[in-house]
Amino acid sequence: MVVLGGGVGGVATANRLRRRLASRHRVVLINREPDFSFAASYLWVMAGSRTARQVTRPLRHLERRGIDVVIGAVDAIDPVRRVVSVDGKAIEADHLVVALGADYATDAVEGLSEYGETFATLAGAEGLSRSVRSLATGRVLIVTAAPLYRCPAAPYESALLIDAALQRTGVRAHVEVAVHSAEPAPMGVAGANVSAAVTSMLADRSIDYRPSHQITRVEPGRAEFADGEVEPFDLLVYMPGIRPPHVVAQSPLATPSGWVDVDRATLATSFPNVHAIGDNTQIPLSIGKPLPRAGVFAHAQGLVVADNIASAIDGRSASARFDGHGGCFIETGFAKAGYGSGNFFAEPSPQVDIRPPSRRTHLGKVAFELTVMRRWL
Numbered sequence: 001m002v003v004l005g006g007g008v009g010g011v012a013t014a015n016r017l018r019r020r021l022a023s024r025h026r027v028v029l030i031n032r033e034p035d036f037s038f039a040a041s042y043l044w045v046m047a048g049s050r051t052a053r054q055v056t057r058p059l060r061h062l063e064r065r066g067i068d069v070v071i072g073a074v075d076a077i078d079p080v081r082r083v084v085s086v087d088g089k090a091i092e093a094d095h096l097v098v099a100l101g102a103d104y105a106t107d108a109v110e111g112l113s114e115y116g117e118t119f120a121t122l123a124g125a126e127g128l129s130r131s132v133r134s135l136a137t138g139r140v141l142i143v144t145a146a147p148l149y150r151c152p153a154a155p156y157e158s159a160l161l162i163d164a165a166l167q168r169t170g171v172r173a174h175v176e177v178a179v180h181s182a183e184p185a186p187m188g189v190a191g192a193n194v195s196a197a198v199t200s201m202l203a204d205r206s207i208d209y210r211p212s213h214q215i216t217r218v219e220p221g222r223a224e225f226a227d228g229e230v231e232p233f234d235l236l237v238y239m240p241g242i243r244p245p246h247v248v249a250q251s252p253l254a255t256p257s258g259w260v261d262v263d264r265a266t267l268a269t270s271f272p273n274v275h276a277i278g279d280n281t282q283i284p285l286s287i288g289k290p291l292p293r294a295g296v297f298a299h300a301q302g303l304v305v306a307d308n309i310a311s312a313i314d315g316r317s318a319s320a321r322f323d324g325h326g327g328c329f330i331e332t333g334f335a336k337a338g339y340g341s342g343n344f345f346a347e348p349s350p351q352v353d354i355r356p357p358s359r360r361t362h363l364g365k366v367a368f369e370l371t372v373m374r375r376w377l
């Protein structure tokens, strides 16, 4: 069993396979970096409520559970023969699970990474924590650099958490906070009710919101938009767009879009005994948008795939199904979170409700973090 990618999806898959399979079956996990870090906690790192160390674990910890860990870059995937090349060395698999996530398309907007800061990487979140703490006056401009990005809630949570941090340091009255999004509404895939609820959370905190405003170019202190408008900033915070991982896009697994097409219930690709889960898949929904890239989905899909592989090996029917249920936490600061959850596979459109911010829901996100960081690693 070979799992490509040691993110949320890959780590859940490898653990579940190890638990379900007899010890004569090898489970191998391959990842480029030696450490796992939990992206869903990066905003807490930005807000100062987690350190980078608290949200990071060595992937080698998996070896204590009987999972073989290979640290290296996957540079080619042959799904027909189920052979992958890792730093030029071939590794064969009876079953292959592709969970390589998504690459950031930061270069799509000129000047964005030079003059902006992002919470989408661990190093970026640490840097932003310092930048937010040092603000005493001025304007924070938060942008989504493209309509498609990981975790639809994250940019909006970042605005609420930055607002909370500025309130805590007593400077909020002197710092303007604005969000300009490339997409027409917050969390649009979850429906109009969720979008309206998030928009009103921003308004309640005096965060100016401008939808359908595509950033095109950045210079020191000024951001240009597709409609020709220019917005000033003292601190530019961005959520980068995404593109398929290069090695996936170059492989026969990819559709012309570069993403992997899968059976949405079983995550099977068109190649026997090859599955793909998480951010590197593109699962279209009835409304024409894809299933959001979220760790909760990558995690749930990984468990389905592992259960079905184990059942097939044991000669039982592979009956586990991913049913499109799941949700996104919306951290609002002050140890509270809202939760947009429901059935994303519902017809004719996803049926998603939003729970208002509460301490209990915030603790739900803490529990998700604990599951991944303690149970799996």
Ligand SMILES: Cc1cc2nc3c(=O)[nH]c(=O)nc-3n(C[C@H](O)[C@H](O)[C@H](O)COP(=O)(O)OP(=O)(O)OC[C@H]3O[C@@H](n4cnc5c(N)ncnc54)[C@H](O)[C@@H]3O)c2cc1C
Pocket: 004, 005, 006, 007, 008, 009, 010, 030, 031, 032, 033, 038, 039, 040, 041, 042, 043, 072, 073, 074, 075, 099, 100, 101, 102, 119, 120, 121, 150, 151, 154, 245, 247, 277, 278, 279, 280, 293, 294, 295, 296, 297, 298, 328, 329
């Ligand atoms: C700021 C932020 C906040 C978020 N908050 C939430 C949240 O609250 N809830 C939620 O559900 N989701 C959240 N997400 C989204 C979530 O993190 C992703 O959807 C999730 O990590 C996807 O899991 P994955 O296993 O598909 O990919 P990833 O977790 O990205 O893992 C992919 C792995 O593959 C490795 N890799 C890539 N290419 C190669 C290669 N060529 N060779 C070897 N290894 C390679 C990568 O290094 C990585 O370790 C958030 C994301 C961000 C950025």
